[in-house]
Amino acid sequence: MAVKALKHYQFPAADTQDKFHGNQLVYVGWDKHLFFCAPFAFCLPPNTRFGDLCDKVLPQAFSAHPEWSQVDLSKAVWKKSGQPWQPDMNKTLAELGIGHKEALRFETPGLNGIQGSCS
Amino acid sequence: MQIDLRTVSIKPVRQTFDHIARRFGDKPASRYQEGTYDLQQTDIFHYRPLWDPEHVLFDQKRTQVVMKDWYALKDPRQYYYGSYTIARARQQDAAESNFDMVEERGLVDTVPSNLKQIALALLVPLRHVEWGGNMNNSYISAYGYGTAITQPCLYHAMDHLGIAQYLTRIGLVLGGPEALDTAKDAWMNDPRWQEMRRLVEDVLVTQDWFELFVAQNLVLEGLYHPMFFDRLDDQFTANGATAISMMTRFMTEWYAESSKWVDAQIKVAAAESAANKEIISGWVQKYRDRAVKALAPLAEVAFGDQAGAVMGDVVADFNSRCAKLGLAI
């Protein structure tokens, strides 16, 4: 719907990809693990290999959780924009069609957070 | 356990907020300073206003006047809300006793009828001019830049509302509710008021808020307040209409106080740069000439054949005031 304004009202989006110096944003959330209060935002080159995201980037963010050591991301159940999705660890974000500001989530069946509280 | 906290002598970690300390050093700051400086946001705004997409919410570009630091425009009275309302409450208390005295003692009946007619013809329609003053100052308070000037402009706006209401009471005391209708009719239709109304309406649609400040607070007030609440007031007192002077005491005191604040703003802004001086001087000339023209027929009602001389005096005083403020007019 159009904004009702007194004069012409159109402004560029504040967060388009060109403003991130060659990088893009990707969000990643670990479902049923509210220990981390919200999904994370990462700023990465589009040619980042998905495997590198999993092996090098995500551990820094998630390793404070006592269950992280049991997580095998290659067996995680992924969603992209809320839809079931299967990543290929050898492909890059760009090749996998993970665009700027894509939201990814993963579930780790069998791991239910601290004392099963989904924390 | 009883704790006697008063006996504790502790050394503060800091004396004031950092944004105050950056301006004045880390020493105890006044309530005016902490309640004024840098209160308005300046840097980051989320959305452009729907009502003015060309600017951000608080934008220095809404006037042609340029200041390196808008907080140079401080209020010599150092009014923050508390000190402002307490000062006005004291004045309204005095005004209230004056109105009570006039009403309870029936002092209006002692006013010579020709003077009563002048008061009805001039002071009561003037409430609409005051209302314009309220609107213009609320505009500045909304769209001006920097709390140092936008804050006192709101106080000034409310003062104008207060004065409009005192003028209304004068109308009610002198002529009852009908006096207000008569005055409104004069404001809308009497040829003697039309130049004034045209000027007020033209000022109402002025976009540049500093221009508005100059037109309203320096020029318009600088001419009609001395004329009505000083010269005309002298005439009331000299000729047995002290009752009216009693009811306008608030305005006389108020103008003496607030014009000093207006002067401080103009002086600092004009001294900032040659460009500011030129712009402000130009505005003064433009509005002064129109205001003089608008006041001429009203001066005749007030002063009869003395009108020209009185107007001449008022304008001469105004010109010398502007010269002292560093304007070239």
Place this chain on the structure above:
Amino acid sequence: MSTVFIAFQANEESRPIIEAVLADNPHAVLHESPAMVKIDAEGKLVIKRESIEERIGRDFDLQELQINLITISGHLDEDDDEFTLAWKN
């Protein structure tokens, strides 16, 4: 019927006002919190100038209520004699 309410700062000036409100509105319920007194009433609550004046022994302007008022709920109607809060249905 919905509840209206009014709350005052708990202090000496509010005391006679609260007494007057409770006397004039038998259906009103008093709740005391730290530093605050809240009065709830089904449907309607009326504060009468006269009742307050009886208790303080001087003239009272209902606009003086504002000095110690904390909050209200309901539509307000105020004249020289009464300050009324009500929901219209």
Place this chain on the structure above:
Amino acid sequence: MDMQATKKKLGLKEKYAHMTRGLDWETTYQSMDKVFPQAAFEGIKIHDWDKWEDPFRLTMDAYWKYQAEKERKLYAVLDAFAQNNGHLGVTDARYINALKLFLTGISPLEYVAHRGFAAAGRNFPGVGPRVACLMQSLDEVRHAQTQIHALSNYNKHYNGFHDFKHMIERVWYLSVPKSFFDDAFSAGPFEWMIAIGFSFEYVLTNLLFVPFMSGAAYNGDMGTVTVGFSAQSDEARHMTLGLECIKFMLEQDPDNLPIVQKWIDKWAWRGTRVLTLVGMMMDYMLPKRVMSWKEAWEIYFEQNGGALFNDLARYGIKVPECLSQAAIDKEHISHQAWATFYQYSGAADFHTWMPTDEEMDWLSAKYPNTFDKYYRPRFTHWREEAEKGNRFYNSTLPMLCQVCQIPMLFTEPDDPTQICYRESEYQGEKYHTCSDGCKHIFDNEPDKYIQAWLPVHQIYQGNCFPEGTDPTAEGFNPLAEVLKWYHVEHGRDNLDFEGSEDQKNFAAWRGMATKNV
């Protein structure tokens, strides 16, 4: 004299009518459209501004008189509080952190409210609402200043109060309240009245000023309490203005209903989201608690707001749909927010901590359906880790909601174990929101919300480092540089309460007061 006897003193209503009505006029030398350029663009139709009712009929002289009386009392309390080291009388120095959030997150909004109401007070073509708005504008500058003056004394003794003006424009969580007010002030005058006059003042500020301030009293802070209650006494006028404004729009033209309903839906939700911060202040930051957030919500929002919506039903106004989610959220949001601030305490301007056992028991009793099941295990774990010297600080930036700007911490209405993700696309770009309510707001006005200055994205764009910082230099620590840009002093203003300078100073000063040395 006979004249005197027959001249009846004018009643309040009559007097007020003379004092305001008729001051304005239909302009003819300039068109009314030009004098009031903002009156029509939002689509609200007003046929007769004289139908406006002014419930509080304050003339300026009465305003000055009563407000000056309030100010005299208030500043007497503040002076006494400062002279007697009143800050040492609070129950527990943890409490002071709630005040930091108040000064950095709320007082600057009072200031924007002042400017916004000055604008509304200029822009409405009716004299009644204009005068009421201007008085409110004046009250709002009062609130900003009295809060600053009350907290000025805390600033002298505690960290985190020191640079509130700088922080409101920059710090990540302060963009939540700031963007709320920016959103309202950038809207037209009628929407502003719904946003602030109605939703914020009528529906929401009671929750901030009444139970929270009563809590401040319970925690021994008479300075703040006096400011809070004294401010709220003005709110009684403001709420009445907000309610009157909404009734007026609805009565003037049936075409106004859908516009007003859309604004009510939007602002009820915007406000509810901002109140998340207040919920956390009540449940976690007041060492002695008067009532839980949930109880406060039930009394001041559900009962009071419910009465209001019942009343507005006769105009066809429906209870905003999003509020059914709020009824579920009331059991969760204070805990979710505190968990967020606890883990991002490294980037905050106040201290956090984990509740004690006794406090957790209170939370279980107040939140029997949720606290033990979802939150106690997490909090106990964090506390144990902290005791082992392993205090959890999250240093990866969170994903934010495009509209409310809160990290995406809220859970699905039907599943409190699952983060709620909502996604929209506009002009080929993806936008994420935390709830149906926020998504709806985005989808209604995408051109507005795509401009949002989202703190996390701005950090990644490199816009949040001190001038002259070189992000390519060796050893560049982005988070440290962001804190410097915020003017948050690492190790002093942020991190856990345990071990903080505030904690040490308070204990030492209290020790001086209770011992003979």
